[in-house]
Amino acid sequence: MRRPNFLIIYTDQQRWDGLGANGNQDIHTPHLDRLASQSVNFDHCFVQNPVCMPSRLSFLTGQYPSTLGITHMGVPVPEDTVTLPRLLAPCGYRSANIGKLHFQPHANRDHRTWHPPYGFDHLEISDEPGSYEDAYRAWVRRLAPGPRPHGSRGPAPQAGSGEGGRGRGGG
Structure with missing residues (x-):
């Protein structure tokens, strides 16, 4: 039996309805919509932690952030942590x-230096976008030079007006 290929995309601060495939008509995501139509689309899931790094680590290890002792940013992840790529x-x-x-504290660190692989065969890491030239920024520019035609045309309607209520800045 042939092994299936799979692609896992995890992002920061993206709600389930941030894709056209999940009903959003204000944000254009044609490539992600195509992937969602041909694969599994987890549209009823919750993150394990509201902070990106503990949530990402939890996903890649199958353990709760509290079990790992990593519930916030700036906590180094042991290099021998068992991750999905290692399995x-x-x-x-x-x-x-x-x-x-x-997975390593990023304050006061030169991010251009070696980063533990955590089981990944290949890394293009960007720890601090915009602070210097790094492999990730160079990779993005090499593959997609110029302006990005697919993006947001403003906040999603569900974001609210920010004036009272439950929208941004509201109470």
Whole structure:
């Protein structure tokens, strides 16, 4: 039996309805919509932690952030932590992480230096976007130079007006 390929996309601050495939008509996400139509789309899930790094680590380890002792940013993840890429490698899978991990404290660190791989075969890490030239920014510019045609045309209608109520800035 042929091993299936899979692609996991995890983002920061993206609600389930932030994709056209899930009903949002204000944000254009044609490539993600196509992927969602041909695969599993987790549209009824919740993150394990509201902070990106503990949530990302929880997803990649299958453990709660509290079990790992990592519930906020700036806590170093032990290099020998068992992750999904480490579990998949003996089955013949190759893995890559493109973007950020934040598995090492990023304050006062030169992010251009070596980063533990945590089981990934390939890393294009960006820990502090915009602070210097890094491999991730160079990769994005190399693959997609110029303006980005697909993006938001303003906040989603569900975001609210920010004046009272439950929208941004509201009470």
